[in-house]
Amino acid sequence: MNKPKYDLLNGSITPLLLKLSTPMIVAFSFQTSFNFIDRYFVSRLGDVSTAAIGMAFIIQLIIIALGSGMGIGLNSYISRNLGAGKTGRAIQATLHSFLIALVLGGAISIIGLLTHIYIFQLLGASGELLKAISEYLTIIFIFAPIYLLGMLSNNIFRGWGDTIRPMKFMLTGTLLNIILDPIFIFGWGFIPGMGIKGAALATGISRSIAVLYTLFILFIKEIPIKLKLSDIHFDWRIISGIFQVGFPASIGQILTSFSISLIFIILRNYGDEARAAYTIAFTYEMIAFQPVIGIGQAIAIITGHNYGAQQYQRIQKIYFTGIKITVAIMLLISVIVSTAPHFFSSVFARSPRVLQLTTMALRIMAPGYLFSGISLCTTTSFQGLGLGKYQLMATVFRIFALILPFAWIGSLIWSINGVWTGMLFANFVMAIFLLAWFRNLYYKKLIKGKIKTLSG
Secondary structure, three states: OOOOOOOOOOOOHHHHHHHHHHHHHHHHHHHHHHHHHHHHHHHOOOHHHHHHHHHHHHHHHHHHHHHHHHHHHHHHHHHHHHHOOOHHHHHHHHHHHHHHHHHHHHHHHHHHHHHHHHHHHHOOOOHHHHHHHHHHHHHHHHOHHHHHHHHHHHHHHHHOOOOHHHHHHHHHHHHHHHHHHHHHHHEEOOEEOOOHHHHHHHHHHHHHHHHHHHHHHHHHOOOOOOOOHHHOOOOHHHHHHHHHHHHHHHHHHHHHHHHHHHHHHHHHHHOHHHHHHHHHHHHHHHHHOHHHHHHHHHHHHHHHHHHHOOOHHHHHHHHHHHHHHHHHHHHHHHHHHHHOHHHHHHOOOOOHHHHHHHHHHHHHHOOHHHHHHHHHHHHHHHHHOOOHHHHHHHHHHHHHHHHHHHHHHHHHHHOHHHHHHHHHHHHHHHHHHHHHHHHHHHHHHHOOOOOOOOOO
């Protein structure tokens, strides 16, 4: 199959967005549901373990950021070149992605194993909390190349307009993870309980099996294209084309992880209970965002193909259709979480204080899901156009000009509830800003032909 699974250049946009996004929503939802289940199992070990996996997730987010960012770059590069009829460049980008995964993954493993203890000491972790974080992350770092290989491989299919197979790969890994999690955490038969280390090992093994499944489809079944490693012709222009979007996307997601760590620092004066509450709150935020992530990825795919084909009027329709769908979904989710925050908090909270803090955090932060969804649709449209630097600029502005200052000022005025309120207001301002930015970009640069991002 050397052409996209769906006709991305013609027809109604709403059905196309839904066709592409639905498999990704299912896959991302299952993946995040695993995070939900994983944290539930870990929470049975106590509040220290809950806080540990929350703080460790800062580093996991960096690994995910690098993998998904490079995957986004690969997806965008493949989409734009296929839209322009340059299938050979898309195939070479696919082969180059394996090199990126192995080299970058290996670097993450080495650097992470050598530095993670010092990083979390700086973040204020010590004693049993620091020990639990280290036990968990040591295993995560060993499997880092596998994680990156899986994320980039999934985006090969997405670039060709196939979101169903990546869903199957992700579901395979997630279901295996759910099965292995309690076995390795608590023990079963001859397998001893390994506590928080068991959660990391279950994740590594299940991801490895999913990657083997993916490589089987790519190299043995030869879907979506016929691949042979011997056909690779190394070209720095291809690496540069992938990094053009992938590097800013990765940096943007890393900065997002960094901002979470800074929120933990702001919360330091309120104790480990506040950190556990924030861990629970952003767990639910991740769950809530799965539909928007799927829609955003569909926006990027379709936008990339249409940009390559120079169908600029259709790009605007893709963007605003995606926002309409996102607003409808996120409004519903926000209402559900806002009206029952105590119920959702009680799933994870193991002490009255954590329950109280989490309940208030969810009540305040949930309306912000709607505004963050609008922002995500905008940045994924930038990615589809190959404008990685715009996406990064938006992320930097959101974090350093809005989220962190407003959260800190809010804490000075209203104590811990001011942190949540500041983050809510920041998300509202960001959504308005990005809507105006896209409009300006579209009419003043895209329509006038001042954007040139297609490499090769």
